[in-house]
Amino acid sequence: MTNIVMECRNLWKTYGNIIAVKDVSLQINEGDIKLIFGPSGSGKSTFLRCLAMLTPPDKGDVFLRNECLTKPGVDLNKARAKIGFVFQHIWLFRHLTALGNVELALRRVLKMSKDKARDRAMLALKEVKMEEWANHYPAQLSGGQQQRIGIARALAREPDIILLDEPTSALDPELTGEVIDTLRDLAKMGTTMLIVSHEMPFAREVADEMIFYDEGAIIETNLPELFFTSPESERAKKFMARLIKRTKRE
Amino acid sequence: MLQGVSTTLSISIFSFLLGLVIGLPLAFIRTYERGFAIFVDIFEKVFRGIPELVLMLLFYRGVGLYVPFPFDNAFFTATFVLGLRSAANQSQIFRGAIRGVGEEQMVASRSLGLSRLQSITRVMIPQVFIFSTPGLGSEYALVVKDSSYAFVIGVLDIMKRAEQIRKIPPYDFVTPYIMAALLYILLTFPIATWFDTWGGRKKNKLGL
Numbered sequence: 001m002t003n004i005v006m007e008c009r010n011l012w013k014t015y016g017n018i019i020a021v022k023d024v025s026l027q028i029n030e031g032d033i034k035l036i037f038g039p040s041g042s043g044k045s046t047f048l049r050c051l052a053m054l055t056p057p058d059k060g061d062v063f064l065r066n067e068c069l070t071k072p073g074v075d076l077n078k079a080r081a082k083i084g085f086v087f088q089h090i091w092l093f094r095h096l097t098a099l100g101n102v103e104l105a106l107r108r109v110l111k112m113s114k115d116k117a118r119d120r121a122m123l124a125l126k127e128v129k130m131e132e133w134a135n136h137y138p139a140q141l142s143g144g145q146q147q148r149i150g151i152a153r154a155l156a157r158e159p160d161i162i163l164l165d166e167p168t169s170a171l172d173p174e175l176t177g178e179v180i181d182t183l184r185d186l187a188k189m190g191t192t193m194l195i196v197s198h199e200m201p202f203a204r205e206v207a208d209e210m211i212f213y214d215e216g217a218i219i220e221t222n223l224p225e226l227f228f229t230s231p232e233s234e235r236a237k238k239f240m241a242r243l244i245k246r247t248k249r250e
Numbered sequence: 251m252l253q254g255v256s257t258t259l260s261i262s263i264f265s266f267l268l269g270l271v272i273g274l275p276l277a278f279i280r281t282y283e284r285g286f287a288i289f290v291d292i293f294e295k296v297f298r299g300i301p302e303l304v305l306m307l308l309f310y311r312g313v314g315l316y317v318p319f320p321f322d323n324a325f326f327t328a329t330f331v332l333g334l335r336s337a338a339n340q341s342q343i344f345r346g347a348i349r350g351v352g353e354e355q356m357v358a359s360r361s362l363g364l365s366r367l368q369s370i371t372r373v374m375i376p377q378v379f380i381f382s383t384p385g386l387g388s389e390y391a392l393v394v395k396d397s398s399y400a401f402v403i404g405v406l407d408i409m410k411r412a413e414q415i416r417k418i419p420p421y422d423f424v425t426p427y428i429m430a431a432l433l434y435i436l437l438t439f440p441i442a443t444w445f446d447t448w449g450g451r452k453k454n455k456l457g458l
Contacts, residue, residue, distance in 0.1 A: 052361060054357060054360060054361055077360075077363050077364065077365050078363065079363075080360065080361060080362065080363040081362070081363030082363075083361075085361040085362075087354075087357075087358060087361075089354065091354045091355065091357070091358035092358075093355065093358070093359070093373055093377075094355075094377065094456045094457060094458055095373075095376045095377050095380070095456055104359075104362065104364070104372060104373075105362035105363055105364065108364055108368055108372060109362060109363040109364055109368075137455065137456055137457075138456075138457070139455070139456050139457025153362070154361075157362070157363070
């Protein structure tokens with residue numbers, strides 16, 4: 001039996017006359033790794049933020065394990081505690097060390113004791129291979145290391161799902177590898193993830209399903225293999241051709 | 251005259267702290283509670299627009315006439331008025347600092363499940379202080395200097411003492427004021443500089 005972790009139904013979000021999310025419905029099951037890709041400015045980030053209720057959608061519903069988050073009166077802080085979010089520009093807390101960044105929610109949201117929070121945070125840092133850097137401030141770390149801390153911060157609460165918004169696209173090309181390795185480890189552990197990314201070799205390797213998103217809507221959902229060999233929609237075909245060309249050049 | 255130093259210092263510190271306790275929440279209200287923004291703006295405009303001297307006389311002589319307690323107390327009135335004016339200034343300083351810290355920090359914090367208040371106290375405020383350091387140092391110096399207006403309502407601060415010494419023989423007009431000037435420099439300079447250095451060092455270390 002499949003176990004739905006997160007679901008959205010007929011989600012809408014507009015900014016002025018730009019439609020960022022247009023009637024989008026999606027289901028993510030336990031252990032699923034789904035990858036969203038598409039042109040920049042198509043609304044992928046907004047869609048992800050709507051799922052985490054960081055940006056309230058205009059219409060439609062979001063469910064986290066049967067709980068409707070779009071209903072008025074829902075404790076969103078409690079819900080967000082169960083959703084991990086990794087940002088494109090990382091956004092670590094600059095006044096806290098790596099450990100402090102990971103510990104914060106454990107202490108203040110999950111109300112763990114100091115010792116327990118520290119142990120759990122160190123475990124999360126270990127999972128991203130950053131335990132030796134626990135006492136460094138973000139400014140003292142490279143972009144790739146910072147993003148691994150960002151992943152540890154999202155991971156430490158053992159959320160039901162982790163949403164990742166282009167986790168590698170703000171990094172220098174030589175630093176994306178270490179972050180991709182970290183994501184690969186998460187995938188092996190069976191973490192449920194929805195990733196916005198254009199890292200195609202990685203997508204092909206770990207994604208159960210790929211979603212082509214353009215102009216605020218899901219255009220095509222398919223197996224990674226099929227996207228690489230024979231995308232169904234014309235737009236996806238064109239986009240894939242451009243992406244593959246770019247990847248080869250690199 | 252040295253007795254005046256403790257009075258000047260108490261007025262300055264109390265009003266600076268009053269300004270902090272009121273100014274910091276006002277800055278956050280102004281940023282996050284759109285509905286109340288207009289009230290914060292009016293408060294800032296009023297207290298930044300009226301000269302300190304006018305405010306002091308207005309509250310001591312005017313308001314004090316109808317509300318004797320506590321406005322018949324010159325020390326209280328001076329601290330109160332300076333504190334409110336400092337709150338208006340500090341609110342602006344902190345608002346700029348909040349913008350400097352960036353909405354991103356707030357979003358990242360909320361994404362972890364922290365409430366808005368938790369995000370403000372745990373994530374925003376520590377960074378806001380660092381961002382506001384040069385401004386906060388100047389504001390402290392301003393409060394110390396403007397506390398000298400308190401002598402017109404009879405507070406026995408450095409300025410009042412200098413006035414008193416001037417009026418006794420041999421009627422030296424220069425030395426008391428030079429003494430006062432030196433004392434004011436001593437009270438402002440080290441603390442304002444400390445703010446700057448502390449903030450500069452933190453900014454460097456944290457890459458802010």
